[in-house]
Amino acid sequence: MTKSLREIEQSIKLVDAVVYVLDARAPFSCINPAFSKIISGKPVVYALNKADTVPECELPAWIERLSVGGNAAVKLNSTASNAAKIISDKLKVLCADKIERKRLKGIRAVIRAMIIGVPNSGKSTLINNLCGKSKTVTGNKAGVTRGQQWVKVGEYLEVLDTPGTLYPKLDNTTVALNLAFIGSVRDEVVDTYELSLELIRRLTETGEGIEFRYGFSPSGSAADDLCEIARRRGFMLKGGQPDLERASYAVLDDFRKGRMGKIILEKAL
Numbered sequence: 001m002t003k004s005l006r007e008i009e010q011s012i013k014l015v016d017a018v019v020y021v022l023d024a025r026a027p028f029s030c031i032n033p034a035f036s037k038i039i040s041g042k043p044v045v046y047a048l049n050k051a052d053t054v055p056e057c058e059l060p061a062w063i064e065r066l067s068v069g070g071n072a073a074v075k076l077n078s079t080a081s082n083a084a085k086i087i088s089d090k091l092k093v094l095c096a097d098k099i100e101r102k103r104l105k106g107i108r109a110v111i112r113a114m115i116i117g118v119p120n121s122g123k124s125t126l127i128n129n130l131c132g133k134s135k136t137v138t139g140n141k142a143g144v145t146r147g148q149q150w151v152k153v154g155e156y157l158e159v160l161d162t163p164g165t166l167y168p169k170l171d172n173t174t175v176a177l178n179l180a181f182i183g184s185v186r187d188e189v190v191d192t193y194e195l196s197l198e199l200i201r202r203l204t205e206t207g208e209g210i211e212f213r214y215g216f217s218p219s220g221s222a223a224d225d226l227c228e229i230a231r232r233r234g235f236m237l238k239g240g241q242p243d244l245e246r247a248s249y250a251v252l253d254d255f256r257k258g259r260m261g262k263i264i265l266e267k268a269l
């Protein structure tokens with residue numbers, strides 16, 4: 001078990017509920033089987049985060065699918081001011097029993113929630129949004145948060161930021177690729193060129209992204225299309241060859257920053 005997973009196992013006893021941050025572009029791939037046992041018994045609010053990067057019409061089916069067994073699911077853009085209030089509202093609903101128990105004793109309950117999710121899903125951004133200020137460090141790459149950190153959100157809510165946790169064993173290729181596309185896998189451990197070709201192939205299947213961003217229809221050969229992207233973006237090496245490394249980074253970055261339009265990789269159906 002990884003260190004961060006072990007820490008989550010230890011801290012779960014201290015919390016009333018879990019906020020499970022999923023990247024709305026690949027919600028299923030973001031559900032880490034290693035978490036299931038650890039968090040079982042705690043109410044969960046699933047946050048379909050980065051909802052601004054996917055077609056709006058795809059979200060209700062995911063919300064319905066995840067809102068089962070006493071859990072809640074909401075769509076969220078954690079970069080939009082005050083958007084995360086819906087998370088604290090849902091936590092109050094899921095922890096109504098504790099709030100009522102305390103109220104009967106004349107005390108106002110403090111709700112403690114743990115924020116979990118794969119790297120780069122937006123956990124720290126969500127916490128900053130809840131607080132209305134930057135109390136945690138965020139960044140557009142995997143592995144920004146290094147250790148757990150309690151953050152007070154007003155007097156009656158405390159949340160625990162955790163480092164992103166990946167599957168202990170990632171043997172499903174589709175899931176592994178989805179996680180790499182959305183930036184959950186550290187760039188140091190992926191082959192950027194191959195990954196960008198896989199992304200071009202995937203987008204070619206659905207006819208999304210490439211024409212929208214680069215202005216040409218994919219040819220069916222991802223390698224040729226990457227050369228074309230390099231040429232169109234002016235990424236050329238000294239000898240007049242296309243700079244494929246730079247083009248690969250640009251393709252992944254464009255996808256991750258939503259510059260290819262609103263795209264979902266996994267539908268709830």
Ligand SMILES: Nc1nc2c(ncn2[C@@H]2O[C@H](COP(=O)(O)OP(=O)(O)OP(=O)(O)O)[C@@H](O)[C@H]2O)c(=O)[nH]1
Nearest residue numbers: 050078120121122123124125138139143144145164
């Ligand atoms: N478009 C969009 N970007 C978001 C959203 N939430 C977070 N981001 C961006 O996603 C990137 C990662 O955010 P973090 O909050 O650092 O992610 P994290 O889950 O804490 O990452 P680790 O600490 O590495 O596990 C940052 O560049 C954020 O600005 C969102 O709802 N929409």
Ligand SMILES: [Mg+2]
Nearest residue numbers: 123124144145
């Ligand atoms: Mg973080």
